Amino acid sequence: MSRRPNKLILVFPPFAMATAPPLGICALKGHIQKVLNHWEVTTLDLNLKVQEEALSAILMRGGLDRRLFPEGILAEVALTRAGEVFRGAYPHEFFHRSDRYSLYAEIWLRFYESLCNTNHELERICRTGSSIPQVIQQQADMILSLKPDLVGLSLCYSQQAWWTICLGKALKQLDSVPVVVGGTMFSEHGSCLLREYPDSCDWVISGEGEHALAMLLQNLENPSAVPGLTYRKAGTIFYNPPLYENDLNLLTLPDFSQLDLSRYFSPIPVLPILASRGCYWRRCAFCVHYRSAGLTYRTRSLHHIMAELREHCARGITHFAFVDEMISPNLFEQLADAIISAGLEIKYYALAKPVKQFTSPLLEKIYKSGCRYIMWGLESGSQRILDLMEKGTDLDDVSEVLTHAHRAGLKSHVYIMAGFPGESAEEFSQTLTFLENHKHLIYAVHRGIFHLMPGSPVFDHPERFGVQLGPAVGDWLSCGWHSFSCNMGMNQQEVRQAFTKSLPFLRSFNPFSGYLGNFRDHALLIYAYHNKNLSKAQPSLNQNQWKS
Numbered sequence: 001m002s003r004r005p006n007k008l009i010l011v012f013p014p015f016a017m018a019t020a021p022p023l024g025i026c027a028l029k030g031h032i033q034k035v036l037n038h039w040e041v042t043t044l045d046l047n048l049k050v051q052e053e054a055l056s057a058i059l060m061r062g063g064l065d066r067r068l069f070p071e072g073i074l075a076e077v078a079l080t081r082a083g084e085v086f087r088g089a090y091p092h093e094f095f096h097r098s099d100r101y102s103l104y105a106e107i108w109l110r111f112y113e114s115l116c117n118t119n120h121e122l123e124r125i126c127r128t129g130s131s132i133p134q135v136i137q138q139q140a141d142m143i144l145s146l147k148p149d150l151v152g153l154s155l156c157y158s159q160q161a162w163w164t165i166c167l168g169k170a171l172k173q174l175d176s177v178p179v180v181v182g183g184t185m186f187s188e189h190g191s192c193l194l195r196e197y198p199d200s201c202d203w204v205i206s207g208e209g210e211h212a213l214a215m216l217l218q219n220l221e222n223p224s225a226v227p228g229l230t231y232r233k234a235g236t237i238f239y240n241p242p243l244y245e246n247d248l249n250l251l252t253l254p255d256f257s258q259l260d261l262s263r264y265f266s267p268i269p270v271l272p273i274l275a276s277r278g279c280y281w282r283r284c285a286f287c288v289h290y291r292s293a294g295l296t297y298r299t300r301s302l303h304h305i306m307a308e309l310r311e312h313c314a315r316g317i318t319h320f321a322f323v324d325e326m327i328s329p330n331l332f333e334q335l336a337d338a339i340i341s342a343g344l345e346i347k348y349y350a351l352a353k354p355v356k357q358f359t360s361p362l363l364e365k366i367y368k369s370g371c372r373y374i375m376w377g378l379e380s381g382s383q384r385i386l387d388l389m390e391k392g393t394d395l396d397d398v399s400e401v402l403t404h405a406h407r408a409g410l411k412s413h414v415y416i417m418a419g420f421p422g423e424s425a426e427e428f429s430q431t432l433t434f435l436e437n438h439k440h441l442i443y444a445v446h447r448g449i450f451h452l453m454p455g456s457p458v459f460d461h462p463e464r465f466g467v468q469l470g471p472a473v474g475d476w477l478s479c480g481w482h483s484f485s486c487n488m489g490m491n492q493q494e495v496r497q498a499f500t501k502s503l504p505f506l507r508s509f510n511p512f513s514g515y516l517g518n519f520r521d522h523a524l525l526i527y528a529y530h531n532k533n534l535s536k537a538q539p540s541l542n543q544n545q546w547k548s
Contacts, residue, residue: 105515168200190230207242381434419495
């Protein structure tokens, strides 16, 4: 008699935007199925499920929070319509009616915020040991009905933390099934989860999960040698350093087959792809993202990337998001050449740094390969601040890159940051002026206020930036940042005021409004549809408005 395969259930908990399927659990599924043929892997996107159920409940019973939705029943109607439009109904409203799209995007963000607000109650439950909500108990019952031999919970964003902990607790209360938690939240911190919430899981995997999870599945009885594993033994918590695979071609292609792509809130499926892991620059003073890749930078071969693209195209998927930290000019050129040579009719977007190596011929080639927009890491319109950040960019080069991209047909989004330590009001004004002077080249501004994150160069070397560290604001579960003061520039209150007053201008760079910064996959679809013919209506910056 053949042996029953072991069952692994990989879960993506709430909350994250649900416009595309999660890459992490699908990458793990593909790899585990390749290297361990006696394990059967099931992927569950509970994030999508919860948002679908919340939307259905509003349709059936109403109940929107009037503090977030003062429009009452009109908000219910608009939110219901938004869900339909985002899933492909009424395409004219998505692609042609920028006013309606903006309405739907704005109300959807409020809906998402209302869901995330439940984290306050989940935090209270986790900290006090109160009864776990019925919806999470039902999810645990559903998972256990599949008779898993191990459950993996993917924790990538701080908004998922409390739901993940509650779900882990519910699973452990109902059954003895082992639970492992991993994801990009855990470049460190695994010991914090085991120490503070020991009844939520058995193990935590830090760093990349493919090899670590495979080794854990082969050593469930004695996992002490598994790389990246945080575990308990005789009441003591131990931590193994993570292992980072140098040859990414050894990892199997992600498997999205168990997720119904038509259920995500995008009219056309957009799949995430990683061409590299880590960041080739790794010097920006504000950043901690590259730490999740072990301070490394590794690229897949073009053959490996093209095999993934061909496989998706064979299944009718032709829109992609390259979710790399950023793609270097060299890799971008190789990728564009390979796509053109293969004759793939695809559309995609990516992140990059606006450096002079992005020449006019290269950007034309990138457009020809199917790229429709690039998110550029601008950060500031002050050269002094860019140098202080160690961005490695020159504003004159940025202007040329934006000009070349526009002429090539590419839509440019830019990131900007207010309040880097030492930034003066005048220097933030320079950023706004740079945006104003380039408004004919920019289609959306992604914006935020500087937060001092543990592990960033500013945090590790505050004296270099004239920074005095203050107490932590929140803990590691909320991606807790640190308060700080600086011996020059704006204080934190002045930063918030200046940033808030600039928001109407920062949201005005596209007829589809500033919401495309929150709906990146939607931006690709809209730009791909309109090609080079999307008109731009941009109010000018009132320089005195944000200063007053």
